[in-house]
Amino acid sequence: MNNLKLLTKKERDCLITIGDHEVDEFPLRLIDLSDMLNVRPPTTLNLIKRLEGKKLVLHVKGMIHLTNKGKSFYHEIEENHRIIETLMVTYGMDIDRACLISEQIDYLVDHDSIDTMFLKLGKPGKCPHGRTIEQIHD
Template identity: 30%
Template sequence: MGSLTRKEVEYLKAVFDLTSNRDLASSLDIANNLGVSCATASETLKRLSEKGLVIREPWKGVRLSELGFKEINKIVRNHRVFETYAHKVLLVSLNEACECARRIEMYLSEEIVNSMCRILGHPKKCPHNKDIPRGIPCCVRE
């Protein structure tokens, strides 16, 4: 429905990162990750669970819902494709590329990102050596 705010994206990214090992991300971990109080984190996560983006197990932690994963995976793809393109093709410093990617990641369109991805030859890793999520049907046939 209503699209995500910048902060909500930050929270989802934190959940995404923190649950790469473990099953659940705790409010405290997320609070530390984002530099806010535990109460604020808890509150925002509650809102995100009401929007259906995370699954909350009260007093335990949160994980991404299917919808939440789809959303944030797309944004992570946007970030990593863009920063790779900016660094490799536009010849901008990696730092600069990453900073700009962070600001625009949630506003980039699939068409533009897929086009950059194609030009780059569908890279599997960003310059930080992190995985670039596959685009379907950009990198992979349906």
């Protein structure tokens, strides 16, 4: 079980941005990540150092990669986001607003709460954006 509450919002955003680009042909560089996060490179470097200290990323030769632990955190945040977003849309919230609100809390909600939402929603296979919701936490 990951302890996502160890992350700040900025660290969460950085981790998600890196994870979203892990499938790209080339890993992210610090300058690219800075542009994507809309912050200055020294701020991004500080974020990367904090995530390295938590063993979530590696910064080698200017390239940024998620560690296995970082990939696990990334996937958990993504699953949480999709379940929270699905819950909000199910109860009438606009999809874009649900996405924005989910982004603010997806790394803070505990496993039991996410599992309860997932079960109460009938174990949905996809979020409102059509992305797969893989499974309930074990």
